[in-house]
Amino acid sequence: MASAPHIEPGKETLPLFFGVDVGGTNIKIGLVDDDGNTVVYRKIPTLETEGPQRYMERTTEVIQEICAEIGRPLSDISAIGLATPGTMDIEAGMLLEPHNLPNSYNFPIRDCLSQLTGRPVIYANDANAAAFGEYWLGSGREFRSMILLTLGTGVGGGIIVEDLLIDGEHSHGGELGHIIIDFSENARKIPTGQKGHLEAYASGTAIIKRTHEALAGDLQKESSLHIRVDNGEPLSPLMVSQEASRGDAISLHIVMETARYLGIGIVSLMHTIDPGAVVLGGAINFGGHETSLGRQFLERIRQEVKARAFPVPAEKTVVDFARLGGDAGYLGAAGKARAVTHRDSLNS
Amino acid sequence: MASAPHIEPGKETLPLFFGVDVGGTNIKIGLVDDDGNTVVYRKIPTLETEGPQRYMERTTEVIQEICAEIGRPLSDISAIGLATPGTMDIEAGMLLEPHNLPNSYNFPIRDCLSQLTGRPVIYANDANAAAFGEYWLGSGREFRSMILLTLGTGVGGGIIVEDLLIDGEHSHGGELGHIIIDFSENARKIPTGQKGHLEAYASGTAIIKRTHEALAGDLQKESSLHIRVDNGEPLSPLMVSQEASRGDAISLHIVMETARYLGIGIVSLMHTIDPGAVVLGGAINFGGHETSLGRQFLERIRQEVKARAFPVPAEKTVVDFARLGGDAGYLGAAGKARAVTHRDSLNS
Numbered sequence: 001m002a003s004a005p006h007i008e009p010g011k012e013t014l015p016l017f018f019g020v021d022v023g024g025t026n027i028k029i030g031l032v033d034d035d036g037n038t039v040v041y042r043k044i045p046t047l048e049t050e051g052p053q054r055y056m057e058r059t060t061e062v063i064q065e066i067c068a069e070i071g072r073p074l075s076d077i078s079a080i081g082l083a084t085p086g087t088m089d090i091e092a093g094m095l096l097e098p099h100n101l102p103n104s105y106n107f108p109i110r111d112c113l114s115q116l117t118g119r120p121v122i123y124a125n126d127a128n129a130a131a132f133g134e135y136w137l138g139s140g141r142e143f144r145s146m147i148l149l150t151l152g153t154g155v156g157g158g159i160i161v162e163d164l165l166i167d168g169e170h171s172h173g174g175e176l177g178h179i180i181i182d183f184s185e186n187a188r189k190i191p192t193g194q195k196g197h198l199e200a201y202a203s204g205t206a207i208i209k210r211t212h213e214a215l216a217g218d219l220q221k222e223s224s225l226h227i228r229v230d231n232g233e234p235l236s237p238l239m240v241s242q243e244a245s246r247g248d249a250i251s252l253h254i255v256m257e258t259a260r261y262l263g264i265g266i267v268s269l270m271h272t273i274d275p276g277a278v279v280l281g282g283a284i285n286f287g288g289h290e291t292s293l294g295r296q297f298l299e300r301i302r303q304e305v306k307a308r309a310f311p312v313p314a315e316k317t318v319v320d321f322a323r324l325g326g327d328a329g330y331l332g333a334a335g336k337a338r339a340v341t342h343r344d345s346l347n348s
Numbered sequence: 349m350a351s352a353p354h355i356e357p358g359k360e361t362l363p364l365f366f367g368v369d370v371g372g373t374n375i376k377i378g379l380v381d382d383d384g385n386t387v388v389y390r391k392i393p394t395l396e397t398e399g400p401q402r403y404m405e406r407t408t409e410v411i412q413e414i415c416a417e418i419g420r421p422l423s424d425i426s427a428i429g430l431a432t433p434g435t436m437d438i439e440a441g442m443l444l445e446p447h448n449l450p451n452s453y454n455f456p457i458r459d460c461l462s463q464l465t466g467r468p469v470i471y472a473n474d475a476n477a478a479a480f481g482e483y484w485l486g487s488g489r490e491f492r493s494m495i496l497l498t499l500g501t502g503v504g505g506g507i508i509v510e511d512l513l514i515d516g517e518h519s520h521g522g523e524l525g526h527i528i529i530d531f532s533e534n535a536r537k538i539p540t541g542q543k544g545h546l547e548a549y550a551s552g553t554a555i556i557k558r559t560h561e562a563l564a565g566d567l568q569k570e571s572s573l574h575i576r577v578d579n580g581e582p583l584s585p586l587m588v589s590q591e592a593s594r595g596d597a598i599s600l601h602i603v604m605e606t607a608r609y610l611g612i613g614i615v616s617l618m619h620t621i622d623p624g625a626v627v628l629g630g631a632i633n634f635g636g637h638e639t640s641l642g643r644q645f646l647e648r649i650r651q652e653v654k655a656r657a658f659p660v661p662a663e664k665t666v667v668d669f670a671r672l673g674g675d676a677g678y679l680g681a682a683g684k685a686r687a688v689t690h691r692d693s694l695n696s
Binding site for chain 1: 435491492493507509510512514515516517518519520521522523524526527528529530531532542543544545609612613615616617618619620621622623624655656657658660661664665694
C-alpha cells in the first residue's frame with residue numbers, strides 16, 4: 001500500500017483506475033495505476049444503515065479528494081472497479097439481496113456510482129474481485145489462469161482464465177463452496193438445506209460444527225478445547241488453530257480434515273479449469289506460511305490433490321496461499337476495470 | 349452437412365476455415381465459412397497404423413482437393429482447426445499418449461499439418477472442440493457460455509466462456525468426467541484407480557458395471573436383461589437403453605441413476621462456471637428428445653439440478669441435449685480456429 005500520493009516518474013501518462021471494495025464494515029478505495037501500483041489508498045466506514053445512496057456519495061467524495069491530491073481531474077480516470085458481496089446481478093449492475101448489506105437490497109449500485117462520478121464503473125462480486133487481485137498482482141501473477149478459494153465463515157472464490165473473470169451467466173460464477181463433494185443421503189448440509197456442498201465440510205462454520213461433534217464423540221476424548229469451552233469461550237476456527245498449534249490431537253485432526261476436504265474440491269476444479277495455480281485466501285489459513293501448522297495444512301491439501309488428480313495437473317498445478325490479504329478486493333476491482341477497459345479499446 | 353461445393357452468393361469474401369477432427373477410425377474434414385456453414389465435408393479412414401505423418405499427408409491432400417473444387421488457393425484459408433483425442437500438450441502442439449491413436453505417441457501433429465499446408469493450425473482436444481461446435485452452432489448458440497458433457501465409454505466435455513475455450517494450463521481443461529462426486533473411502537474407482545470421479549458412476553463403462561452388479565444383486569431380480577445376457581449378448585449401454593424402453597425395471601433404474609449422477613456433477617459445474625447452458629452429448633443419450641426414455645432421462649437430470657443448485661442458476665440454466673452429433677468436432681475445430689484468428693486480428 002503506497003501512502004505518498006504521487007505517481008511514479010515516467011508513469012504520469014499511464015491509465016489510472018479506482019478500485020472500490022464495499023464490505024459490511026468498511027469500504028476500501030484505492031487509486032491504482034496501469035502496472036498495479038497503489039498510488040493512494042483510503043478506508044472509510046460503510047455505515048451501511050445510512051443506505052447505499054449515501055455510502056456511494058461518501059465514496060465519491062473520497063475519490064474526488066484523491067484526484068485533487070494528485071492534481072488530476074476525475075475525467076482522467078479510465079474506469080472504476082466496484083466490488084460488493086452478493087447476491088447481485090452483475091450484468092444489470094444491481095445489488096439483489098446481499099446478506100451483510102441488509103439496507104442495500106435491490107439497489108442499482110453500479111449506475112449510482114457511475115452517475116455520481118461520471119466515469120464507467122465495472123461491477124464484480126467481491127470474492128471474484130479478490131481472485132482477480134491475486135491473479136494480477138499476487139500469487140497468481142505468473143500464470144495465465146488461477147483459482148482463488150477463500151476460507152472464512154463460508155467458502156468462496158473466483159476463477160480467472162486469460163484475464164477473463166468468470167462472473168457467470170447469472171452472476172453465480174466461482175461459487176466454489178458449492179461444488180458437491182459428497183452425494184450420499186447422509187451428506188452434510190449447508191444452512192439453506194442443500195446437501196454435500198464443499199462449504200458444509202470446510203467453511204469456518206463447518207469447522208466449528210465438526211469440532212463440537214468431535215468433542216461430543218463417544219469417547220469424549222481429551223482435548224485442551226474442553227477447558228476453553230468449559231470456561232465459556234465460544235468455539236471458533238481461531239481457537240481450533242491455536243490448540244492445534246499447541247499439539248491438541250482433536251484440533252489438529254479437524255485442521256487436517258479441512259485440508260482433505262479442500263483438496264478434494266480443488267481436484268474437481270483442476271479437472272474443470274486446469275488452472276496454473278490454486279490459491280487459498282480468506283480469514284482462515286491456520287497461520288499460512290508463517291507457522292508450522294499452516295505449512296502442515298498446505299502440505300495436507302497438496303497430498304490429497306496428488307492422490308486424486310491426473311498425473312500432469314497433479315504435478316504441475318501450484319497450490320499455495322494467497323498473498324494480498326484484505327487488499328485483494330480493491331486491487332482486483334481495479335484490475336477487472338483495467339482488463340475490461342483494455343479489451344474494449346481493442347474491440348473498438 | 350453441405351455437399352454442393354460452393355460458397356453462398358455474397359459470402360465469397362468471408363474468411364474460410366478448415367476443421368479437422370482426427371479419431372481412431374476416421375478423420376472428418378470440413379471447409380467452414382465465417383458464418384459456420386459447411387461448404388464441403390469429407391470423411392477419410394484414419395488408417396492409424398500408417399502413422400501420423402502419413403495420415404496428416406492424406407488429410408492435406410483432401411484439403412488441397414477441396415480448395416481446387418471451390419477454385420480457391422490454399423492461401424485463402426485463414427486457419428485450420430485440428431482436433432485430436434488426448435493426452436496432448438496443446439501449447440506445444442503435441443500428441444502425447446492418445447490411447448486410441450497408439451501409433452501417434454509424442455508426435456508434433458500441429459506443426460506437421462501447418463508445414464504440409466502452409467497455413468496456421470489451431471490445436472484442440474476433440475471433446476473441447478465438440479463443445480466449441482455446440483457453442484458456436486448447436487445447442488449453445490444463444491448463450492455467452494456453455495458446457496458440453498459427453499457420455500460415451502467415458503465421460504468428457506468442454507467449457508466455453510465468451511468465445512474462450514478452456515483448454516487448461518496443462519491441456520486438462522474440461523476433463524469433466526473427473527470431478528469428484530463422492531469422497532468416501534468406498535467410492536467407485538476409475539480404471540486408473542482414482543476414487544469418486546463422476547466417470548466411475550456415469551460413463552458407459554460404469555453403466556455396464558452397475559448393471560452387472562444390479563443383476564447379481566441379492567434378490568436376483570427379474571429382468572429382461574438376464575435373458576439377453578444368458579443368450580450370450582454382452583451387456584452394453586444400448587442394451588440397457590433398449591430394455592429400459594421396454595419397461596424393464598432394473599434397466600430403467602440404471603438409466604435414472606445415471607441421470608442423477610450427471611445432475612450432481614452438473615451442479616458442481618454450475619456453481620463453478622455458471623454457464624448459460626449445459627449440453628449433453630456423446631454416443632449415449634438414451635434416444636434423446638426422440639424417445640420417451642430420453643426425455644425421462646433429461647427430466648431426471650433437471651430434477652436433480654433443481655434440488656441441489658442455488659435458486660437462480662437452478663431456474664435459469666438450460667440443460668438440454670446436444671444437436672450436432674458427430675459433426676460437432678470438426679465444426680468446433682474450425683470455430684476455435686476462427687475465434688483465435690479474430691482475436692489475434694483484434695490484438696495486432
